[in-house]
Amino acid sequence: MDCKETLESELNELRNTFNSGITKQESWRRSQLKALLSLLEEKEDDIFKALQQDLGKHRIEAFRDEVGPLIKSVNYALKGLKQWMSSKKADLPIAAFPARAELVPEPLGVALVISSWNFPFGVSLEPLVGAIAAGNAVVLKPSELAPASSSVLANTIHTYLDNKAIKVIQGGPSIGQKLLQQKWDKIFFTGSAKVARIVMTAAAINLTPITVELGGKCPAIVDSLSSSWDKEIAMKRILAAKFGTCAGQACIAIDYILVEKKFSATLVKLLKASILSMFGENPKELNSIGRIINNNHFSRLRKLLDEPGVKASIVHGGSLDEDALFMEPTLLVDPPLKSGVMIEEIFGPLLPIITVEKIEDSIEIIKSRPRALAIYAFTNNENFKKKLVYETSSGSVIFNDAIIQYVADSLPFGGVGECGFGKYHGKFSFDVFSHEKAVARRSFLLDFWFRYPPWNDKKLQLFRSAYRFNYLEIILILLGLKKS
Known part of the structure; x- marks a missing residue:
């Protein structure tokens, strides 16, 4: 056979x-x-x-x-x-x-x-x-x-x-x-x-x-958070949702960060400190980051880094071990927007950081790109949260965390547009x-005569009342107390 x-x-x-x-x-x-x-x-x-x-x-x-x-x-x-x-x-x-x-x-x-x-x-x-x-x-x-x-x-x-x-x-x-x-x-x-x-x-x-x-490119917007506690927790959640989840090989992993230019240096400093705290000086030895699935995907990621202007944007990491299929957690600041790392879904431990003049500009960047499976925003600005929800389209929007929507049974998981359709x-x-399946059951006891031809204006008026669920009008018309 x-x-x-x-x-x-x-x-x-x-x-x-x-x-x-x-x-x-x-x-x-x-x-x-x-x-x-x-x-x-x-x-x-x-x-x-x-x-x-x-x-x-x-x-x-x-x-x-x-x-x-x-x-x-x-x-x-x-x-x-x-x-x-x-x-x-x-x-x-x-x-x-x-x-x-x-x-x-x-x-x-x-x-x-x-x-x-x-x-x-x-x-x-x-x-x-x-x-x-x-x-x-x-x-x-x-x-x-x-x-x-x-x-x-x-x-x-x-x-x-x-x-x-x-x-x-x-x-x-x-x-x-x-x-x-x-x-x-x-x-x-x-x-x-x-x-x-x-x-x-x-x-x-x-x-x-x-x-x-x-999948798709899921952005994370990082606002200038006020307290040191908020910043510390935000960094942990960002890194866990990028490097600590299948080495970034996840459809809902953070694909890139949007941040105000004036806060970008601080953000990079915070991220570097958190990477050291979570993954150690030698992440490969700590065994807290997975490996790239195979040689083809490893080569694809290496090519993304080798594109003109991309390697120069690396501010942390960048080391590769092809034999072990391991890539170090890598931060990039303002790589070319037309480079592969900003057009393709990365699906790996590379995290571009894109700077904007003001945080509201991030919404326009997101709207100019294909719809994302998820949008993450780390902010305490309630007005900005509302704008993000109502002015963008995505599978989901999560504030001050990432990936938690995946484990929520009460929330639908799924995309919109190019990131998929349907939910589960x-x-x-x-x-x-x-x-x-629609199932309807009706009795033979009563039948409305105005459902059937021949047609006249009285039957039309009865239908108008019936489709407005107006019992009183129907009774008055049938009794001759209201003109059809």
Whole structure:
């Protein structure tokens, strides 16, 4: 049996399982979520080892950014599942009286989840939580660029979860293309805009609904904070959201900083001191910063630094170790705005600092660029906060911190424009894999005669009143006490 026939056989089994109705049962959904929770808890060491092998992530970073949030998400889904599955009442117009209506969530069917390499467990299993909670059958295609993590997913999921309804299929681009040639009821993709266009093109053939989680250049605006405490905390949060999160290889990592020129020297001084405090004099030896995923990405980052005018803008760091795929935390002040480091998503431990005359100018810079997945602003200026919220467009806006939106089940996570569309996390993950079916029920006891031809002005007036929900006018017209 060739690869295509094997895939079709696997998908037929998933389709048959879904059509049997078992995945729609609350008991099945709960059992799978609990099994996923067991996997996360019992295979924690295997996950840590895989993340260390693929990305050089410290086990604490791995728990903070992947295992911990996933355990929280599964527990959140288990707690809310009954309510999420319940129908919601809906109103109907008076012309349909007596009647009642409801919105009934139903699973979309067989879903394909394609995940990325930078958070290989988080961006694989977070959508899976929503797909299971919503009652779907699922194929997970993890990234081949994180092979150790992909292997752990493939070797554990089939032993914990229902293999007739949830499957992991490993492989590179050729397997991805074969998967995209199949018919799906939902595709959830996390990755680059380049690959997203390929996925969307394939999805269009079968009009498959798709959610895409991409990236973009997420700016951080740093206002001249008043107290030394505010400054100290802000620096820690900025550095943790850049260098301390997958070595900056995160779609929501801070990509560049905007700051007033008069405060820039102070900012650089504060950042340097905080880098020394958090990562030590030799960050590679401290093992608190992960490594670059592979040689191709390392070369890409080195080329960004080698562009004219960029290397001269380095004020801290800049050392590279290609053999270890390690880059030192690097600060750059005012690199050319048309250089790659300011046009491309960096996805690495390079942090440009762009100076502006006044902090309000940062809004115009942000508006002149493609929309960001997240905008971060460290400021105590309430008027500036309002301007930033209402004058910019982004997936999210976070004040005085960064990346916390990713672990918030009550907030939708997703982008807008070129950084993606669709949202998930918490109940939003359930919704993205569900269809809210409208169900209306009406009695035969009463029927409004003015719904039917032949038409006259009195019927028009009755419709006007009906669509305004004006019972009194309808009664008066029917009694002849009000002219139509």
